[in-house]
């Protein structure tokens with residue numbers, strides 16, 4: 001087993017760091033994709049003689065797409081930068097498995113950037129034919145980059161028959177491939193429709209002409225009506241235990257599902273009833289408000305998707321701790337951190353070797369999902385627990401909460417974490433006794449076993 005150097009982010013949990021960058025990236029990237037399709041359609045209108053549509057394409061939307069794809073690309077690089085610091089082994093596995101598909105995705109993405117930039121730079125001087133082709137290329141290539149990346153990301157949650165050795169394509173076209181591809185496509189179009197409503201409001205046109213453009217742009221947001229169906233489809237194909245958490249097994253997850261569904265319903269209602277059926281006017285402030293709601297829904301949705309994968313980063317293959325299920329037995333025997341070559345950043349803080357060990361065990365087994373006292377801080381979670389309660393719940397980690405992996409260390413490691421938690425709770429005194437684990441700890445480890453918790457049945 002290879003140990004990679006890890007980085008710590010203080011009170012920010014690793015998952016939050018990735019999540020934060022990821023949500024921004026997904027939002028911008030999806031908007032860039034929808035924007036491409038919308039621009040293409042507006043350009044077609046423009047070429048049939050709609051002068052306002054042409055102004056829209058040339059003067060305004062173009063700049064916004066540029067912003068979205070420059071920022072989209074930058075946050076994409078930021079994703080690589082953070083994921084290699086946080087989940088090097090996961091990324092390694094993904095690259096091993098999907099190397100050429102990832103390269104393919106990159107080629108489409110490059111095309112998207114080149115086509116977008118070419119349109120930005122030369123659009124106004126080009127012939128109609130060249131314009132529509134360039135925009136078509138931009139729209140197709142941006143959607144294609146979604147197509148490829150979607151297969152790799154959805155594989156993480158539902159590797160499907162790939163787990164039985166069915167090969168790369170089975171992993172790529174996995175059970176959640178189509179529901180998430182269509183879902184993201186619908187979101188992309190909706191975002192583009194909403195952004196256009198903001199942009200159109202900033203154009204120097206009278207209200208009736210703005211109104212006409214808005215009605216056209218709003219049609220792009222109508223796929224939001226399909227979202228409940230697509231979400232149900234997605235729910236139907238994910239593993240039963242993940243589904244059970246989303247539907248009540250985990251309160252935070254249920255709330256986020258609720259937030260995503262509620263916000264999408266509000267946006268959908270406004271778009272379908274207000275903009276499309278009643279042809280209402282929407283001003284920039286309202287459009288921005290809807291966009292902010294959409295950002296909230298995206299954030300909640302991504303949180304749910306990432307959360308549903310716990311305790312894995314690649315379901316059934318790699319735990320969030322970058323340990324494989326097959327390695328747990330060995331780590332139980334040898335100890336969690338015997339192979340960890342990296343020193344602690346703050347080793348001098350700890351008054352004895354057991355606490356140093358505890359901090360290392362915490363770093364390797366817990367800090368993918370917890371901090372000590374910040375986000376999802378274990379200090380808060382165990383604030384009232386007694387010593388044996390700590391030992392029992394940590395030794396039987398996967399039974400304490402099904403979204404944690406089995407404890408991948410020995411009885412000394414459990415005891416070291418327990419002492420660390422108690423020492424932190426006591427506000428890090430300068431002197432702290434060393435302890436040996438009570439015999440029960442081994443019994444509890446054995447009882448919990450080395451396998452993940454059995455799947456929860458849906459309520």
Ligand code: HEC
Pocket residue numbers: 310311312320321362365366367368369370376378381382393394397400401403404405407417
């Ligand atoms: C895959 C992610 C993950 C890993 C790894 C993980 N946890 Fe957790 N843990 C969670 C989540 C999510 C919760 C639920 C938090 C909540 O209920 O607010 C949780 C809850 C807990 C709780 C509270 C349980 C309860 O019933 O109140 C404790 C204690 C805890 N974890 C300790 C640990 C320790 C110690 C480690 C390392 C040995 C660890 N966890 C590793 C995700 C993880």
